[in-house]
Amino acid sequence: MMPAMQQSAVHLSDRHFRTIAELIEGQVGIKLPPGKRLMLEGRLHKRVRALNYTGVNEYVDNLFDGDLFDSELTHLIDVVTTNKTDFFREPQHFDFMRETAVPALLKAHGRKSPNLKIWSSASSTGMEAYTAAMVLDDMTRTGSRFQFRVLGTDISTAVLRLAKTAIYTRDVVAPVPENFVKRYFLSARDRSRGEVRVVPELRCVTHFMRMNLMDASYPVDRDVDIIFCRNVLIYFERETQRKVVQQLCSHLRPGGYLLVGHSESMVHSAVPGLKQVQPTIFQV
Ligand SMILES: C[S@@+](CC[C@H](N)C(=O)[O-])C[C@H]1O[C@@H](n2cnc3c(N)ncnc32)[C@H](O)[C@@H]1O
Structure with missing residues (x-):
């Protein structure tokens, strides 16, 4: 004893x-x-x-x-805080972004070369934000004409430090398609370190800052195209979930999308008029 x-x-x-x-x-x-x-x-x-x-x-x-x-x-x-995250986590969201959300948003922007704004609102170590950046960059190489910026925010300074360095252990890129690994990651010169780093082209369009989803207001633009708020609402009380979803939606441009985690599809009752496009995908 x-x-x-x-x-x-x-x-x-x-x-x-x-x-x-x-x-x-x-x-x-x-x-x-x-x-x-x-x-x-x-x-x-x-x-x-x-x-x-x-x-x-x-x-x-x-x-x-x-x-x-x-x-x-x-x-x-x-x-x-629980910081579990992955590249291409819940991959159907990234398929939806490529196949449905971005084409619809580009149409709605109606300008020649719009600047899409993506926000990963509980970004953890940045894998969600960089996954979005990879998919968008790939789209621009295959015929779509737009520019984009990705913002990642989180309350934990420890994960944000990692997100900013964009250096990860090699094993975490396992869910990333082979051609994306080749194009979007650099290997450490010293192979024995077993580390990879996101390429500068993606790092320079992806920014991170500390932000608490509990705050009364968010210092973020109000014309964001797509907001990821995945696997964080589950930790909140119902009333907090409602307030957070309501605030996030007020930062979306008309027609913008909110993507939540697979166990968080309850959010549609939080905001009057919020359209449920798929179980975990909402549109204002
Ligand atoms: C489980 S991770 C999810 C990461 C990523 N969204 C995903 O689905 O892979 C949850 C993240 O939410 C962050 N978080 C928890 N409470 C928060 C709050 N009040 N404001 C902002 N971020 C918060 C944690 O620090 C953690 O990094």
């Missing part, structure tokens, strides 16, 4: 767990049910050691100290 001192170093008391859960739900919108306690304790451990606290409860007691709070909240958010 673990000695009592050691136990309190590793385990959060009920009160301390509630403090963190309330803080995270209020700031990020993510619910932390009791089942997440073990995960939280495990992930906080490294941070507690780095700050030289005797244990996780002492860390929570000091969290609200004026100077510490802002920087620590950033770390805490990195600790509690």
Whole structure:
């Protein structure tokens, strides 16, 4: 059995767990049910050691100290967010973008060479944003005349750092079609590192910034063509989901599309007039 001192170093008391859960739900919108306690304790451990606290409860007691709070909240958010993502995740969305959404949007723009705006609103490490950029760039090489920009936003600074470098381990490109891997990724000179990097041509049209979907307003253009908001709404309460979807839709141009994750198709009731084109695809 673990000695009592050691136990309190590793385990959060009920009160301390509630403090963190309330803080995270209020700031990020993510619910932390009791089942997440073990995960939280495990992930906080490294941070507690780095700050030289005797244990996780002492860390929570000091969290609200004026100077510490802002920087620590950033770390805490990195600790509690689930950042799982993939290139070409839920690939039917990228097929829809190529075959239906972009042709319809180009028609609606009605100008010679429009500039399409794509927003990956919970971008994690950038794979969703870069996948969109690859598909759009490929379209411009095969006859479609347009330019595009992709914005990726996320609340976690750790994933945004990775997204900006665009350096990934080679194994994550497995779902990317072979010809796209050749065209859109560079291999590290030192092969033993097993790393690839997105090519500069895509990096220079893809930008990332920190943004909290819980914020009262978003510093993003209001004529976005396609918004991806995938695999993040599931972590929010229904009312938060509704507000987020409503706000996102207010950033779409008329005829613009909102794409959500496969388990998030409930959003259509959130915005009056939002058209459900497919189970996880909506149009304003
Ligand atoms: C599971 S990942 C999904 C990534 C990508 N959209 C996909 O489907 O592959 C969820 C992302 O949402 C981000 N996130 C969670 N709460 C957020 C919030 N309130 N505002 C912005 N991003 C948030 C997390 O940091 C995480 O990177």
